[in-house]
Amino acid sequence: MTLSPEVQDGIKTYLWEVASYLFATDAETRAEILRDVESHIHEALAVRSAAPAPDDLQAVLAEMPPPASYAPERETVRWPSDNRRLTWNEVPGALVEAGRRFIDWLRGFVWESVVGIILLVVGLPLLLRGYVLMRFGASYNSAAATSGAPGLFFRSSSETFIVIGVMMLSLGIIALLLACGIGGVGIQRIRNSDWRLQGFTGAFIAYIVPQVLLITFLISIFFLAFFGEHGSIAAAPIIVTMITSLVIAGALDYFLIKYRWIALHQGAPEQVAGPTT
């Protein structure tokens, strides 16, 4: 049987998608399942034609279950399983067993959930610290300008604080936006797997927290700009940054909702006919 590069690519894409849902399975089992699925596709293609076309591959894949159905089922791990007290001699072995079970449990999570939460943990302090440093640098500048005194810091320190503050603020925003996007993809994958993959809470927090935070931040800075001592000029760059971030977060939301729609309805929203009136 000869396969065109197009058909070979189609097989690779399907296998890649299957593999992405098997990440929670150990490497040996995953490789074994993928070998069997690949072999299955080749056998099914050979039944159809000696030189299968992309349409044959589409037909074969349509008869097979969606890649998401390969996700392992959620398992509730209870430990100790028999609810009894351990003897002291059993403790070292029990600790090793607990570690092994924890790793197994963690493997059931979508990686987006874990990465999203890590990005939140890194991004939030960066954002807040950056904001504080920027404000501090700006206040020092204005204080030094009015009094003419060098103060506690060298003159250049105020600029340094602003530059470091801007960098930290930007990194914080990037981390939060990444958390938002990754969290959204995680939610999508968990839903596609019929909830067999774990980590929905983590993915949801990573998805929603940056957006809520950006909106809260924007509102508070907006108030500061009008009622605070430094006025709108000091707050303007931050407001612009926050609005840009919110627009990006909104775009992420739009694309996630759109692709969810496409996955559900097998077509883009504009291609799916609405109800006739």
Place this chain on the structure above:
Amino acid sequence: MKDWITQLRKGLLDFCVLNLLSHGEAYGYEIAQRLKSLQALAVTESTLYPILARLRAEGLLRVRTGESSDGPPRRYFSLTEEGRERLVAMNAYWIDLNRVIAGLQQGRLEEGGYYDTLS
């Protein structure tokens, strides 16, 4: 598919695979086609191949690779000695279970049999 059917079917598939392979070795596609032809089982590739991998990891199946003119080498599955022993136990349990359930359906409580030797 209804949830209770999925739950009921889950443990049965191992049993079906072992019974199928008790009549001789077979490769993945072949097993899939034979089981898929039994509509009541509603087997899909995504349930079958993980089961084959698990049964092999548990030592109930062995794998032999053979050449195929249609693509990657075929992986032929067959029962190990442990697999045969497990199947004997499963078949005995299945007969016992059938008897007990049939009794329950007729309002009788059946006791004894293979299940008691396990507990």
